[in-house]
Each structure stands twice: as C-alpha cells, then as structure tokens.
Amino acid sequence: MADYATKPLDGIRVADLTMMWAGPYAAKLLADYGADVVKIEAPKQWDNIRTLFPPDQITEQWFNSGAYFQEFSRNKRGLSLDLKQPRGKELLGRLIAQSDVVIENYRTEVMDSLGLTEEWLRAQRPDLVIVSMAGFGKTGPESLSMGYGPIIEQMSGLASLSGYGDGIPFKSGISYGDPIAGIAAAAAAVTGLIRRHRTGQGMTVDLSQREIVTSLIGEAFALWSMNQRLQPHLGNRHEWMAPHNAYPCRGEDQWVAISVANDAQWAGLVAAMDDPAWAADEASADQASRWAHRDDLDERIAAWTQARTKEDVFAACRAHDVPCGPVWNSTDLLADEQLNARGYYEPIKDPDHAAWMTHGWVWRWTNSGPCILAAAPNFGQHTREILTELLGVDESELPALAQAGIIADAPVDPPIVSVL
Amino acid sequence: MAGVRVIDLSQGISGPYAAKWLAGLGADVIKLEPPAGDVSRAAGPWPNAEPHPETSGLYLYLNTNKRSLTCNLDTSDGRAIAGQLCAAADIVIESNPAGYLDERGLGYDWLRQAKPAAVMVSVTPFGQTGPYAHLPSTEITLYALSGQMGVTGDPNREPLKNGGSQPSYQAGLHAFAATQTAYLGALRHGLGTHLDISAQETFASMLEYFASYTAQNGEEYRARMGNMVSAVWGIYPCLDGYAGMCILPRNYDRMAAATGIPELQQPPFNDPHQRLEHDDTLQAILYGWFAGKTRKQLHAAALEFGFPGGYVATVEDLVASDQNAHRDFLQHDDHPLAGPLDFPAHLWRAEHGWDRGRAPLLGQHNHEILVGELGYDPDDLARLRELDAI
Known part of the structure; x- marks a missing residue:
C-alpha cells in the first residue's frame, strides 16, 4: 500500500550516460525522487566534471571528492564499463533491458558512433524512454554545434537581454543553459514514463538545450513579433517600478536589491529610512514621478544603504513590507534564515572531507524524509554489485574484465587540471 | 496527457x-x-x-x-x-x-x-x-x-x-x-x-559549485567574473555584435587551429598548466581575432573545427534562424486582436507532438x-x- 513516504520514481531504473552538468543535473533529480540511477563511466571516458574545480587538496580519492561531482551525483550508483569493447557494450545492453530510461547528453553524433543507436537501444528494451539532450538538438543545420551552458545561454537569446545599459550583453554567473536543460530533460523522461504507463509505448526525446532556455524569454518574442522591437538592457532598473536597483552596503562588495512597486511600499521604504526630509519632495509623490526621478532617488537611497550592512537594510525593509533582498554570496546563502528554517540543506559526506551541507529536496513535497540517502558513488563503486546481482556476470569473470580494462575502480589518467 | x-x-x-x-x-x-x-x-x-x-x-x-x-x-x-x-x-x-x-x-x-x-x-x-x-x-x-x-x-x-x-x-x-x-x-x-x-x-x-564548494571547503570560491571567466571562456565583441567561446582543456587545440594564429598553437598557450598565467596576453590576442569576424563567421568556424563557440543571438536572429525553422520550434499565430505572434512552441521533440492553440x-x-x-x-x-x- 502506497503512503506518502513512497517516492514517485521508486522502482524506476535509469541508465545514465550523461557527463558534465546538464545531464547529471537531470539524472540527479530523477535519483532524488526515487529512481535507481546507474551512472555509467568508462575507465578512459570518465565524467569530466570530476576534474573541473577539484577539491582544495589533491588526495588519493580526489576524483571522487569534488564538490561539483558530489552535488550532481548523490543518490546514484556508479558502474564502470568500457562501451567501446564488445563485452562492455553487451553488458550495457543487459542493463538497458532492465532499465526504464536511458538518458544521454553527448553531442548529436556520439551515440551512433558508439553503436548505441535508437534501434539498438530499442532492441534491448522495446518500451524504453530514450532522452537525448544535445545542445542544439538531434536535427537541423546547427545540430553538430558544441554547446556548454554559456554558449547555450548566448545562442538562446537570454544573454542578449542582460546588460547594464551600455550595449554590452552579459552572461549569467553560472552556466545557465545546463541546469535549465537538465530540469526539462528530467521532465521529458517522466513524461515518457507517463506515456508508457498510459499506452504501453516507449518514447524518444530529442531535446535541444538551447530551445529550453529560449522558452524562458517568451515576452521578448512577443515584443519582437508585435512591434519589431528588441527588449532593451535595463540593468537593475525596471520598466515602470522605481526605485528598483542594487544599492551598495557597508563592507567590501556588499549589496542589497530593493524594489518598490506601489505607493504603500514607497511609504514603507520611507519609514524604513526614518522619514528623511527629501522623501516628502514632489519627486517621489507617485509612481510616475519616482520613475522620472529614479537617478536622484537611487543616489539618496544609496547614501542610506551605504552606512548600513545589507542585513540591517534587509531587516528595516522587512519590518515595513518593502521588497528587498540582500545580494547573498555563497557563505550568506548557506546561512539564509528561510532556507535553514525549511530544512533545505542536508549533510553529505565525501571520502576526503567532514560532512558538509548541500541542498536536499528541490521540489518539497508531502514526504518529509531526507533527500540525500547516499553521497556520490566512488568511481565504479557499484560495478561488482550491478554486474553480479543484476546482469548475471559470474564473480569469477571480474578479474578478466578488469584486466581487459572493461571495468575499473579508478579512472584511467584523469589530468589534475582546474580550468580556471 | x-x-x-x-x-x-x-x-x-x-x-x-x-x-x-x-x-x-x-x-x-x-x-x-x-x-x-x-x-x-x-x-x-x-x-x-x-x-x-x-x-x-x-x-x-x-x-x-x-x-x-x-x-x-x-x-x-x-x-x-x-x-x-x-x-x-x-x-x-x-x-x-x-x-x-x-x-x-x-x-x-x-x-x-x-x-x-x-x-x-x-x-x-x-x-x-x-x-x-x-x-x-x-x-x-x-x-x-x-x-x-x-x-x-x-x-x-x-x-x-x-x-x-x-x-x-x-x-x-x-x-x-x-x-x-x-x-x-x-x-x-x-x-x-x-x-x-x-x-x-x-x-x-542551480548555483554550480559556488555554494557546495564553500560548504565543503569553508571558503568563498570566487565572486563575479563578468563575461570573462578566463580568456577562452568568455564573450568578445566582434564585427557585428558579440560572440563567445567556452573552452575546456580538451577543446583548446581545435579552437587554436580555427584561429590560424601560430602563437596559440604553441607553449605557453597550448599547455593547460601554463595557460592561465598568460591569460591577459591570450585575451588580447583573442580580442583581435574576434574583432575581425562576424558572429556567423565565428560560429561557422566553431562548427567546422569542432569547438564550443557561438554568438549572442537576439530574438530577431532566433525568429530568422534556420535551425529553429528546421525543428519547427516557433509557432506563428495571426491573433485577431494582438496581430502576428511568434512564440517558442515546444520543450522537446517526441512522438507525442505539442498542441499549438x-x-x-x-x-x-x-x-x-x-x-x-x-x-x-x-x-x-x-x-x-x-x-x-x-
């Protein structure tokens, strides 16, 4: 009998061929919600995310310990398998026969070149849900373009909307295209499972990472198609709200965002600032005049914020119901009152560090149990258990598989290179 | 559904x-x-x-x-x-x-x-x-x-x-x-x-390693990096707008070959262990390379040589894009009150199709x-x- 502790994806198995960020983020969501996600890496073709931003100290287990890798691969099992060797591919076939979903984020042509065509995958399991998430999709003249998240953001149109107002477009601080595509790929996998549940048929998903990010700027398409106008860079300003900006606070590189949408919020901000005389001026009488005088108001407000910490400004604004947000850095974010009150962070333990806190449930739901049940697997950690318990390999064959380089318990020659 | x-x-x-x-x-x-x-x-x-x-x-x-x-x-x-x-x-x-x-x-x-x-x-x-x-x-x-x-x-x-x-x-x-x-x-x-x-x-x-690195190692990793995470991971002005690249160590040689600049195909630039120490020089060289090309030329080079590169596309570009047309990504509607509308029409392509009402x-x-x-x-x-x- 199901109860609220039953996870929606309990009993679903995912063969995870993804690397780097977008794909692993998708598979992480599936794992968090109950799927048995088997992360597959070849001894010589391991997930590059292990070598990006490695941990602060290079240890024997450094390739298993990076924060990046840990965050994206928790709750998964690790299987090492060289898919370029026939025996490796045959074992993958046996895994797929017992999987519900295969997910991959290679460049368009890679799966075919490995012989892992749709036809071959379906031969292993006819009602499989196959999710491909190449940067630009499987078809079309740009389908062979290589795209990491920052390129996806540029090609999607989003970067063209961001900027201080001097004409220079800006990228997001993160590789924005990656997680955004990852969320959609998780949705696609689940949509395929819904379809299979209802019709008995599998599904093949051709997801373009760029299209997902483009779907997040719909109103800019409306502006263009209606009026042939491109959305201008507004910096931290707003089309009609004022004040609306990031203001400097006490300390080095400390900022607070404040925005005022109506007269009541303006009255609140004035009260938060202890009723300065200038606020009685006509320039701030109503929304339209505040917007017209936004430069002056910003200067006055900055003078007030500058003398205070961002936390003090936040507290004063909160007390008067003014939309305000301190610009949290990562240390601040870990201490955020709301996130901690909601139990957002959960401990995770990698081989080289004391337990540290990372986000748990991204989609909070009626189940109140912990989200993180296991740290990211060490390279190939579950190879033996998966091969012998699931794929019918005899224990005695394992040394020969290791000898042939089909399986391994450490990646072969990962370079210790931080890209930055 | x-x-x-x-x-x-x-x-x-x-x-x-x-x-x-x-x-x-x-x-x-x-x-x-x-x-x-x-x-x-x-x-x-x-x-x-x-x-x-x-x-x-x-x-x-x-x-x-x-x-x-x-x-x-x-x-x-x-x-x-x-x-x-x-x-x-x-x-x-x-x-x-x-x-x-x-x-x-x-x-x-x-x-x-x-x-x-x-x-x-x-x-x-x-x-x-x-x-x-x-x-x-x-x-x-x-x-x-x-x-x-x-x-x-x-x-x-x-x-x-x-x-x-x-x-x-x-x-x-x-x-x-x-x-x-x-x-x-x-x-x-x-x-x-x-x-x-x-x-x-x-x-x-979705904060990348920022929060996790801090939690794991007890220190801020780094703050804002603007458009230049490094010389080979950034957005540059070009002839008709802006274009960018995002090069990991394994992509570098193809990018260097695409520029045709001999200097970039030699040490220190082609050595991932030395490259960062010469980031400013590399950036200056790449500014020059980007400045002489259009966005489409740069993207074509990325496609031809196989490295992660693209350009800052505007909505106008996306409406005119061959790739979007090929994948039937946009839906067009002549709305009786709002006039012509072109919108993203799907999240992915699959057997089920998407309604376009x-x-x-x-x-x-x-x-x-x-x-x-x-x-x-x-x-x-x-x-x-x-x-x-x-």
Whole structure:
C-alpha cells in the first residue's frame, strides 16, 4: 500500500550516460525522487566534471571528492564499463533491458558512433524512454554545434537581454543553459514514463538545450513579433517600478536589491529610512514621478544603504513590507534564515572531507524524509554489485574484465587540471 | 496527457508556465482567472505599447492551449465552482500566498480528502512555510536572495540582474518537471501529493559549485567574473555584435587551429598548466581575432573545427534562424486582436507532438464549462456575474 513516504520514481531504473552538468543535473533529480540511477563511466571516458574545480587538496580519492561531482551525483550508483569493447557494450545492453530510461547528453553524433543507436537501444528494451539532450538538438543545420551552458545561454537569446545599459550583453554567473536543460530533460523522461504507463509505448526525446532556455524569454518574442522591437538592457532598473536597483552596503562588495512597486511600499521604504526630509519632495509623490526621478532617488537611497550592512537594510525593509533582498554570496546563502528554517540543506559526506551541507529536496513535497540517502558513488563503486546481482556476470569473470580494462575502480589518467 | 484534467489557479509567470506545457501535451487545462483577469494581462508587451487585457504578450505566451473561466474565490459561488472543478481534477496548480486556499476551504487538506490521487502544486517565491513565506518580493529581490545575482555581472561594478524574469521562469520549469514526476507517482502508486515549490530554493539549487564548494571547503570560491571567466571562456565583441567561446582543456587545440594564429598553437598557450598565467596576453590576442569576424563567421568556424563557440543571438536572429525553422520550434499565430505572434512552441521533440492553440480571451469558456460541463442553467450565469462570482 502506497503512503506518502513512497517516492514517485521508486522502482524506476535509469541508465545514465550523461557527463558534465546538464545531464547529471537531470539524472540527479530523477535519483532524488526515487529512481535507481546507474551512472555509467568508462575507465578512459570518465565524467569530466570530476576534474573541473577539484577539491582544495589533491588526495588519493580526489576524483571522487569534488564538490561539483558530489552535488550532481548523490543518490546514484556508479558502474564502470568500457562501451567501446564488445563485452562492455553487451553488458550495457543487459542493463538497458532492465532499465526504464536511458538518458544521454553527448553531442548529436556520439551515440551512433558508439553503436548505441535508437534501434539498438530499442532492441534491448522495446518500451524504453530514450532522452537525448544535445545542445542544439538531434536535427537541423546547427545540430553538430558544441554547446556548454554559456554558449547555450548566448545562442538562446537570454544573454542578449542582460546588460547594464551600455550595449554590452552579459552572461549569467553560472552556466545557465545546463541546469535549465537538465530540469526539462528530467521532465521529458517522466513524461515518457507517463506515456508508457498510459499506452504501453516507449518514447524518444530529442531535446535541444538551447530551445529550453529560449522558452524562458517568451515576452521578448512577443515584443519582437508585435512591434519589431528588441527588449532593451535595463540593468537593475525596471520598466515602470522605481526605485528598483542594487544599492551598495557597508563592507567590501556588499549589496542589497530593493524594489518598490506601489505607493504603500514607497511609504514603507520611507519609514524604513526614518522619514528623511527629501522623501516628502514632489519627486517621489507617485509612481510616475519616482520613475522620472529614479537617478536622484537611487543616489539618496544609496547614501542610506551605504552606512548600513545589507542585513540591517534587509531587516528595516522587512519590518515595513518593502521588497528587498540582500545580494547573498555563497557563505550568506548557506546561512539564509528561510532556507535553514525549511530544512533545505542536508549533510553529505565525501571520502576526503567532514560532512558538509548541500541542498536536499528541490521540489518539497508531502514526504518529509531526507533527500540525500547516499553521497556520490566512488568511481565504479557499484560495478561488482550491478554486474553480479543484476546482469548475471559470474564473480569469477571480474578479474578478466578488469584486466581487459572493461571495468575499473579508478579512472584511467584523469589530468589534475582546474580550468580556471 | 490527453484526458488529464488540470485546474490552473495560478497567475503571473511560474504557475502559468508550468500549466502551459501540460496544456501543450494535451491536458485539458482550465485556467480560473479572477474577474479582473490574470495579473499578466496587465504586464505587456502590447502592440504599439497600447495596454489592453487581451493583447498582453506575456499572457498570450504563457496561456496557450488553456480554457479560461472567470471565478472569484472571494465569493461563495466562486468557491463552489472551484471546489467542484478541483475535486474532479488530476492536477491543481496554484501560486497564491501561503494559506490563501486553506482559508477558502480549497487547500491540500481539503483536496486530499476530496480526491486522494490528486496532485496539488503550489509555486511561490519562498514556499509555504518559514519566516519569508509572506515576504514581499520581485524578480530582482529573488535573484539576490537565491545567490544568483551575487555571481552575475562585472566584478568592478554592482551585481547585475539578468534579463527578463528568470527567477519566475525557472521556478515554473521546475514546477512543470515536479508536476509530471508527482503525477507519474500518483498513476503508479494511487496517491497524490502536495508540491511546495519555492523559487528561492529552486534557483539556489542551480548555483554550480559556488555554494557546495564553500560548504565543503569553508571558503568563498570566487565572486563575479563578468563575461570573462578566463580568456577562452568568455564573450568578445566582434564585427557585428558579440560572440563567445567556452573552452575546456580538451577543446583548446581545435579552437587554436580555427584561429590560424601560430602563437596559440604553441607553449605557453597550448599547455593547460601554463595557460592561465598568460591569460591577459591570450585575451588580447583573442580580442583581435574576434574583432575581425562576424558572429556567423565565428560560429561557422566553431562548427567546422569542432569547438564550443557561438554568438549572442537576439530574438530577431532566433525568429530568422534556420535551425529553429528546421525543428519547427516557433509557432506563428495571426491573433485577431494582438496581430502576428511568434512564440517558442515546444520543450522537446517526441512522438507525442505539442498542441499549438491560442491563449483564451478572459472568460471565453465560461458558458461552455459552467453550462455545458458543470450543469449550471444558462440563467445562472447572469446571477453569478451580478454577484461578481464569475
């Protein structure tokens, strides 16, 4: 009998061929919600995310310990398998026969070149849900373009909307295209499972990472198609709200965002600032005049914020119901009152560090149990258990598989290179 | 999702975006709007910048394929209609302030009694619980509180909010994925759930290594890096705009070959262990290379040589894009009131296809739903209208 502790994806198995960020983020969501996600890496073709931003100290287990890798691969099992060797591919076939979903984020042509065509995958399991998430999709003249998240953001149109107002477009601080595509790929996998549940048929998903990010700027398409106008860079300003900006606070590189949408919020901000005389001026009488005088108001407000910490400004604004947000850095974010009150962070333990806190449930739901049940697997950690318990390999064959380089318990020659 | 009934009680961006794609997948999505209409009807953009509730571009994009029923939850008749619809629904999506539906007898505690297999999705800035649950917010304050703003923008200037309404949109995409996951769970296990989606939490979960590195190693990793994470990971001005590259060590040689600059194919630049020490020099060389080429030339070089490179595409570029045309990514509509509209039309390509219907007029389906499906007498409609219930 199901109860609220039953996870929606309990009993679903995912063969995870993804690397780097977008794909692993998708598979992480599936794992968090109950799927048995088997992360597959070849001894010589391991997930590059292990070598990006490695941990602060290079240890024997450094390739298993990076924060990046840990965050994206928790709750998964690790299987090492060289898919370029026939025996490796045959074992993958046996895994797929017992999987519900295969997910991959290679460049368009890679799966075919490995012989892992749709036809071959379906031969292993006819009602499989196959999710491909190449940067630009499987078809079309740009389908062979290589795209990491920052390129996806540029090609999607989003970067063209961001900027201080001097004409220079800006990228997001993160590789924005990656997680955004990852969320959609998780949705696609689940949509395929819904379809299979209802019709008995599998599904093949051709997801373009760029299209997902483009779907997040719909109103800019409306502006263009209606009026042939491109959305201008507004910096931290707003089309009609004022004040609306990031203001400097006490300390080095400390900022607070404040925005005022109506007269009541303006009255609140004035009260938060202890009723300065200038606020009685006509320039701030109503929304339209505040917007017209936004430069002056910003200067006055900055003078007030500058003398205070961002936390003090936040507290004063909160007390008067003014939309305000301190610009949290990562240390601040870990201490955020709301996130901690909601139990957002959960401990995770990698081989080289004391337990540290990372986000748990991204989609909070009626189940109140912990989200993180296991740290990211060490390279190939579950190879033996998966091969012998699931794929019918005899224990005695394992040394020969290791000898042939089909399986391994450490990646072969990962370079210790931080890209930055 | 044909045959699946969704009641969309949400307004603005997040909830409507999630429900839009359910509708695109064939679900019957009934959007309950307050008699004054969804707030996005007042958001624009409008043709010739003339405000009109039926021509707001934001509304028209976010509500495709839905049916619209006006319903005032502050009246008892309105609550009765909403209750009747929700109790028969598979999925209810809402974005009201925490406690709002409970106060009106329509919260999850009621829904789980009425239909245990129903999925309720609440998507709000900070979630249903906690000290910020009722904190007022806008896109920029959410951007700040999620940690995303601190890492975006020029390191020598104030942090920068990125374009559009990303905090709301990304929460909407999360809400869509969460809804599908929970609905699958309900199909498989016979039990629904209440999803409590917080835009702050979903955005904070996408901070790359920033938060995790700090938690693991006890120190800030680095703050804003602007457009130049490094010389080979950045955005450069070019002849007709801006273009960029994002080169990991394994991509470098192909990029260097594409430039045809011999210097870049030799040490120190082609050695990943030395490259960063000469980043400024490398940046200067690349500024020169980009400056002499158009965006399309640079993208063609990336394609030909096989390295991750692209350009800053505008919406105009995307509407004209061969790639988008090939994949039939945009839907065109000649809207009777708003004129021509080109919108993204799908999230992915698959066997099921996506519906491409228009967003509804305010209350367009009142008669169809109330009289045709809920059994109201046509005469009731006038009374309900008079009571401001619909």
